[in-house]
Amino acid sequence: PPFPSPSSFLSPLFPSSLLLSFLPPLLLSITEEKDMVYSTRQAEAVKIFNALLSQECIADPIKVVQTILTKCYDIVDLQSEAFCQLIKQTAGLTQQDVDSPNVLSCWQMLGSMCCSFVPERTVKKYLVMHLNNIQAKFRDTEMAKFATFCQECLQRTKQRDFVPSRNEVIACLGRRDLKTTLYCYGDGQCNIVINSATTAGEVVQKLCLGLQITGENNKFALFENNGDVFKVIDDRVVLADVLGKFDMHQKPNEKWKLFFKLFCYFKPRSVPNDSIEASFIFEQSCDDVISGRFPAAHETLLKLAALRIQFLDGDIESVGAIEDIGELYPMSRIEREAKDKKDQYAIGNQHETYYMKTLRGSKGVGTLSKNMRAPEITEDDRIKAASAFEANVVKAAIMDYWRKLNGVSASFAQQKYMEILSQCPAFGSTFFEVEYPSKDQRFPKDLWLAINCRGIQIYQRSAVAPIQTNAYESIVSFGAPSPNEYRLVIEGQAPVALKTTQVAEIGKLIKVYISYVVSERGNNKVS
Numbered sequence: 001p002p003f004p005s006p007s008s009f010l011s012p013l014f015p016s017s018l019l020l021s022f023l024p025p026l027l028l029s030i031t032e033e034k035d036m037v038y039s040t041r042q043a044e045a046v047k048i049f050n051a052l053l054s055q056e057c058i059a060d061p062i063k064v065v066q067t068i069l070t071k072c073y074d075i076v077d078l079q080s081e082a083f084c085q086l087i088k089q090t091a092g093l094t095q096q097d098v099d100s101p102n103v104l105s106c107w108q109m110l111g112s113m114c115c116s117f118v119p120e121r122t123v124k125k126y127l128v129m130h131l132n133n134i135q136a137k138f139r140d141t142e143m144a145k146f147a148t149f150c151q152e153c154l155q156r157t158k159q160r161d162f163v164p165s166r167n168e169v170i171a172c173l174g175r176r177d178l179k180t181t182l183y184c185y186g187d188g189q190c191n192i193v194i195n196s197a198t199t200a201g202e203v204v205q206k207l208c209l210g211l212q213i214t215g216e217n218n219k220f221a222l223f224e225n226n227g228d229v230f231k232v233i234d235d236r237v238v239l240a241d242v243l244g245k246f247d248m249h250q251k252p253n254e255k256w257k258l259f260f261k262l263f264c265y266f267k268p269r270s271v272p273n274d275s276i277e278a279s280f281i282f283e284q285s286c287d288d289v290i291s292g293r294f295p296a297a298h299e300t301l302l303k304l305a306a307l308r309i310q311f312l313d314g315d316i317e318s319v320g321a322i323e324d325i326g327e328l329y330p331m332s333r334i335e336r337e338a339k340d341k342k343d344q345y346a347i348g349n350q351h352e353t354y355y356m357k358t359l360r361g362s363k364g365v366g367t368l369s370k371n372m373r374a375p376e377i378t379e380d381d382r383i384k385a386a387s388a389f390e391a392n393v394v395k396a397a398i399m400d401y402w403r404k405l406n407g408v409s410a411s412f413a414q415q416k417y418m419e420i421l422s423q424c425p426a427f428g429s430t431f432f433e434v435e436y437p438s439k440d441q442r443f444p445k446d447l448w449l450a451i452n453c454r455g456i457q458i459y460q461r462s463a464v465a466p467i468q469t470n471a472y473e474s475i476v477s478f479g480a481p482s483p484n485e486y487r488l489v490i491e492g493q494a495p496v497a498l499k500t501t502q503v504a505e506i507g508k509l510i511k512v513y514i515s516y517v518v519s520e521r522g523n524n525k526v527s
Contacts (some may be wrong), residue, residue, distance in 0.1 A: 063168060072117060091133075456475065
């Protein structure tokens with residue numbers, strides 16, 4: 001049927017003064033035209049109308065859908081306008097128009113709108129009545145199926161924080177749920193199915209139920225992950241919004257993904273050794289140790305590295321050598337040792353010989369002509385050679401421990417690994433790199449802030465024992481006065497201001513632990 005003129009339904013919905021008012025210059029982040037700005041509401045409403053007319057003729061209609069959704073997200077007044085336009089285009093149809101391409105394209109757009117926005121009460125009542133009429137009048141048609149899909153979406157859709165991702169739009173156009181992938185430590189991954197209203201807490205609950213994780217000993221959560229960056233996702237957050245944020249803000253050199261791992265350690269020592277939860281704790285602990293986020297003595301790290309390779313590869317006779325020490329021992333520690341000792345290596349005869357062999361050729365300088373000048377050894381060369389020397393020393397030490405584990409099974413190696421870790425004071429803590437910007441010499445500049453169920457501890461970075469330990473009872477207040485500063489007020493002490501880029505993560509973790517401590521006290525009083 002001929003599409004009605006936009007003037008036939010624009011005026012009754014909004015007064016002309018509102019429709020003709022100019023909008024602030026907001027950028028359309030979905031479009032490729034970075035400098036595109038919005039004009040009047042009436043003009044934008046007409047653009048939506050024209051886009052609906054041409055949707056079936058465009059090579060990539062998903063782009064059109066995302067652009068309309070972006071406009072409706074940025075301009076809240078246009079949400080009701082778009083719903084009314086789509087109702088108008090899908091109503092008053094004859095039998096000849098049933099399931100025609102232009103009508104179905106409007107139904108696809110309406111389904112995407114129902115997944116993305118909660119309409120106003122008056123518009124929602126009118127929309128529900130329209131959907132019921134379509135289902136009753138056109139049974140067993142694609143339009144009726146879209147009407148059912150729209151009703152289901154209206155019942156579950158929550159307030160959204162981001163425009164749907166391209167994959168979500170594709171799922172909505174096909175009346176399907178959205179498929180995505182979750183990752184975990186140990187190179188594990190699984191595919192999950194969600195809809196436009198599934199929250200992160202619901203996914204975590206289903207995963208824990210399937211993995212037989214009770215939640216009494218530890219708390220698991222979903223995280224936004226990119227390399228070494230982890231940002232916890234609140235249980236109430238709609239997971240489709242997180243995927244939409246990835247789609248909108250992901251840069252070419254980034255690869256954000258959903259990650260499932262431990263968030264809080266409540267009673268990690270109480271987890272049975274043969275449970276799946278114990279395997280999660282083991283893999284996450286290994287990653288913390290190898291990435292340098294767990295303070296431990298050098299000998300302890302060597303033993304842990306030997307147990308790790310025994311768990312992965314078995315006896316040394318079957319492998320022969322360590323290929324990549326970075327998968328067993330924290331490379332940051334080796335590099336730090338190399339920087340501290342680079343001058344000693346340059347002075348000592350043994351290490352000077354090592355420099356000569358490494359940087360100037362393994363045959364020695366005695367064969368060179370006296371008139372030929374030896375290449376100058378730069379600072380970077382010294383550090384690089386010192387790092388290689390330190391890595392070989394550490395590798396040899398790990399292999400010595402590894403030989404002693406001959407015949408040890410993978411399960412026993414895992415159990416022994418966790419026994420050694422549990423004896424360390426840092427076990428069960430989450431570490432954040434922070435800086436102490438003050439010059440009062442109260443703390444060193446480079447610090448670790450350790451948060452666990454016992455309280456908050458401050459470590460000098462790479463130190464084994466904490467400088468200061470504070471129970472939650474002694475913390476008067478905590479918070480972020482500025483985006484990159486976290487402040488702790490300890491009873492009887494001067495406030496501690498720390499510089500960090502993980503303000504939100506620190507605050508969320510402290511709140512969860514305090515809630516746990518309070519609930520445990522309540523349970524103890526009742527018992």
